[in-house]
Amino acid sequence: MLPSIFGDNLFDDFFDDFAMVPAHGKRNPLYGKHSKNLMKTDVRETNNTYEVDIDLPGFKKDEINVDLQDGYLTISASKSLDKDEKNKKGKYIRQERYSGACSRSFYVGDVEPKDVSAKYEDGILKISMPKKADKELPGSSNIAIE
Numbered sequence: 001m002l003p004s005i006f007g008d009n010l011f012d013d014f015f016d017d018f019a020m021v022p023a024h025g026k027r028n029p030l031y032g033k034h035s036k037n038l039m040k041t042d043v044r045e046t047n048n049t050y051e052v053d054i055d056l057p058g059f060k061k062d063e064i065n066v067d068l069q070d071g072y073l074t075i076s077a078s079k080s081l082d083k084d085e086k087n088k089k090g091k092y093i094r095q096e097r098y099s100g101a102c103s104r105s106f107y108v109g110d111v112e113p114k115d116v117s118a119k120y121e122d123g124i125l126k127i128s129m130p131k132k133a134d135k136e137l138p139g140s141s142n143i144a145i146e
Contacts, residue, residue, distance in 0.1 A: 039075070039104050049128050054104070057123035064120060066127065068113045075125065076103035 044051040052073075056064060059077045067074045078101035108129060116129045 038102055039077075041104065043106075045131075049130055050108070052106070052125075052127040052129075054125045054127070055123060056120070056125050059123070061120045064125060066116075066118050066125075068108070068111065068116060071107055071109050071111070072105050073108045073111075073116070073127070073129075074103060074105040075127075076101065078102075 038055075040055040042053045044053075054075055056077050059079060063079055064075070064077045067076070078099075080099040109132060111129050111132065116127065118128075119126045
């Protein structure tokens, strides 16, 4: 029996030469088989705002982009590795850090970009946006038929 951590085999895919190459959508090259855990999002409603928390561990603030266009809030993150960096003490026999990109979009309606605030700390992107006041419908009025 092999030791495991959090349900994953410590030596999972250790001798699989094709584990590094994504084949037919088998793996997301950014986070491998754990890509389903990428960009986990919580949305909270307060009295005046919507609060969105998105997990983006391992990214730096300058690798994250938040865009609001046509009522859609799009969060994207991209990571790249410096291929010129060499390890002087030996060669890699397994490397699990990749370059790649991910993104998620949410329809937020008619919100002004100036009203949206974003903060990134401890691997969590926190976005706050105001609630739009519900438009009141006009009262009943009689329409004449010609």
